[in-house]
């Protein structure tokens with residue numbers, strides 16, 4: 001089977017962790033690297049968490065640390081949803097010896113090297129603030145032709161979560177989001193309008209509990225705490241949009257992001273004028289039963 005080479009740029013984060021676990025379980029995905037950015041927690045925590053997840057899964061891929069702060073805006077972290085340690089207070093359940101080594105190169109350099117040296121196009125799943133991705137595209141524009149697509153969890157074409165208008169990842173670094181959405185690279189946007197439907201019921205949690213492995217037990221613990229604060233499992237949608245696009249519907253729309261301070265900071269707004277140009281496939285519908293099946297199966301590896 002031809003695999004999809006994938007870089008996951010993330011801010012683990014509980015739903016980021018579930019996205020990595022999901023990607024690891026999908027036969028058709030070859031994770032080339034996990035790169036970290038500040039967001040759900042400060043960079044030292046999101047990077048440690050990425051190493052913990054890689055250790056738990058025994059992932060054979062590069063782990064690289066990325067941006068500590070947004071391009072322009074002051075650092076904002078979402079620890080209220082993801083807990084003080086970024087993983088819902090579950091860090092203590094992960095392996096306490098991390099043998100996986102962090103790359104000596106930063107995330108942007110690692111992404112650039114993978115893309116330039118690859119003989120095939122690479123997909124990127126970006127599920128945190130887009131700081132690393134924006135820097136990659138600005139510093140190394142030559143890599144654009146080596147990017148198959150960037151599947152972004154971020155934004156919304158209806159309401160926000162961090163504010164009425166804006167979703168957390170785009171609010172945290174709106175300049176970065178604006179750079180990515182004006183880069184010309186093929187984009188898929190899994191915004192809150194879509195991901196808020198990505199939920200698990202007690203039925204799935206019961207099935208997950210019945211698996212009784214360390215991975216499943218940790219995932220259940222992380223998820224149970226997380227969904228009590230945010231019912232939606234956002235980030236895995238960006239993975240499935242790459243591996244299983246058939247479970248989604250989408251619209252080709254022209255999306256821009258407001259970088260100004262104020263009530264619309266980070267807002268992603270769509271231009272619905274007929275036949276207007278498009279810069280993004282905006283996911284609009286999810287087959288939630290199939291989503292739930294993927295999430296339960298991801299723990300049966």
Ligand code: RIB
Nearest residue numbers: 013015127128168169234
């Ligand atoms: O708004 C949801 C997004 O913000 C998710 O990626 C979550 O992990 C946080 O980063």
Ligand code: CA
Nearest residue numbers: 013016127128
């Ligand atoms: Ca995230």
